[in-house]
Amino acid sequence: MRQRIMFGRFVRGHPRPPVHVPQFGTSCACCNALTTRTQIYRPPIAVPVCDACADHACGHHGTALAIPVVIIGGMLVAAGAAVHDAASWFFLAGCALLAASYPITRAVTARRRRRLPPGHHPNLEIGFSIGATLLDTDNAKLVEDLLARNPDAQLVRSRLPKATLVD
Numbered sequence: 001m002r003q004r005i006m007f008g009r010f011v012r013g014h015p016r017p018p019v020h021v022p023q024f025g026t027s028c029a030c031c032n033a034l035t036t037r038t039q040i041y042r043p044p045i046a047v048p049v050c051d052a053c054a055d056h057a058c059g060h061h062g063t064a065l066a067i068p069v070v071i072i073g074g075m076l077v078a079a080g081a082a083v084h085d086a087a088s089w090f091f092l093a094g095c096a097l098l099a100a101s102y103p104i105t106r107a108v109t110a111r112r113r114r115r116l117p118p119g120h121h122p123n124l125e126i127g128f129s130i131g132a133t134l135l136d137t138d139n140a141k142l143v144e145d146l147l148a149r150n151p152d153a154q155l156v157r158s159r160l161p162k163a164t165l166v167d
């Protein structure tokens with residue numbers, strides 16, 4: 001089950017509050033194997049991820065694939081807008097490509113997920129929100145560990161605004 005942990009508190013009235021860095025343990029955030037390896041997911045946050053999980057522990061797999069789609073879509077939208085004709089084919093094709101980028105990301109992620117052996121919890125996500133750090137994961141053991149290590153951490157109910165994966 002997808003769970004969200006919030007580290008720190010929202011800081012209101014501060015234009016650039018410092019990033020709250022959670023303390024991680026020494027278990028892989030995906031498969032819980034002991035590891036000394038870490039990888040930067042969202043600077044400056046280093047997440048413990050073992051070698052085997054390096055390519056699927058954090059973020060979404062389809063992002064690399066969707067980026068060129070978004071760029072081409074954006075260029076087409078700009079080209080359509082430049083000729084002052086919102087109904088031009090450029091504009092419509094650009095909008096269609098932009099709309100397609102999100103399902104592509106989700107489909108690629110879901111397919112990669114199904115191929116992993118049991119015991120993996122891929123696609124950890126980290127977000128920053130006015131002074132607090134939010135972490136979304138399916139790994140119940142990681143959640144337990146983070147709550148024990150970070151006195152200022154708490155489970156929050158809300159999910160990331162974008163839809164999480166359906167198994």
Ligand SMILES: [Zn+2]
Pocket residue numbers: 028029030031032033049050051052053
């Ligand atoms: Zn691992």
Ligand SMILES: [Zn+2]
Pocket residue numbers: 030031052053056057120121122
């Ligand atoms: Zn893994």
